[in-house]
Amino acid sequence: ETGVTQTPRHLVMGMTNKKSLKCEQHLGHNAMYWYKQSAKKPLELMFVYSLEERVENNSVPSRFSPECPNSSHLFLHLHTLQPEDSALYLCASSQYGQGSTDTQYFGPGTRLTVL
Amino acid sequence: AQKITQTQPGMFVQEKEAVTLDCTYDTSDQSYGLFWYKQPSSGEMIFLIYQGSYDEQNATEGRYSLNFQKARKSANLVISASQLGDSAMYFCAMRDQGGSEKLVFGKGTKLTVNP
Numbered sequence: 001e002t003g004v005t006q007t008p009r010h011l012v013m014g015m016t017n018k019k020s021l022k023c024e025q026h027l028g029h030n031a032m033y034w035y036k037q038s039a040k041k042p043l044e045l046m047f048v049y050s051l052e053e054r055v056e057n058n059s060v061p062s063r064f065s066p067e068c069p070n071s072s073h074l075f076l077h078l079h080t081l082q083p084e085d086s087a088l089y090l091c092a093s094s095q096y097g098q099g100s101t102d103t104q105y106f107g108p109g110t111r112l113t114v115l
Numbered sequence: 116a117q118k119i120t121q122t123q124p125g126m127f128v129q130e131k132e133a134v135t136l137d138c139t140y141d142t143s144d145q146s147y148g149l150f151w152y153k154q155p156s157s158g159e160m161i162f163l164i165y166q167g168s169y170d171e172q173n174a175t176e177g178r179y180s181l182n183f184q185k186a187r188k189s190a191n192l193v194i195s196a197s198q199l200g201d202s203a204m205y206f207c208a209m210r211d212q213g214g215s216e217k218l219v220f221g222k223g224t225k226l227t228v229n230p
Binding site: 033041048056088090105106109111 | 150152157161165223
């Protein structure tokens, strides 16, 4: 595997379900991100992890819970979601630090539908 | 606050012709980075090109070039010799290099390449 991978690619869940999205980066980066992309809205940053510590949480509802066990893996745990949470969830990684352009490389995304 | 504006919701171009996608930005920072991404209908965000605010030359990557006009705060993407596979959404983004990992995206431009 190369680059950034995400599983599953598609997910349909009910409002009472609990599911998790997985992201893995094979680029040796030290920062990982979760973004939400809804129809007709700009990409929204949800969480940033740098060196496995969460450094930013853009006031995301608690029904979204991130986990970063190591620098290569990032999870987004979902529970009691709402239909308006249906969106494309994108994971990205970058090499953050002095001298780096900190270009973010994205995975293919998980298309989530909440019924 | 940083802001990215993409004023063209949709653009059309004939195959093999060049096209310019507009991007203007607003920031009070002296040091920042500008990025362009391509998003095909499959959903993945593909990094195309990067321009640093202190770079004296316009960035180029194959058929992509960035027309950087710092005084006008514009960072237009030029695609030369358009191909059918260039049909996609294109997003301009900016990152403050003062310590934040946050990437701010524009709303995007949908490019359609006609045969």
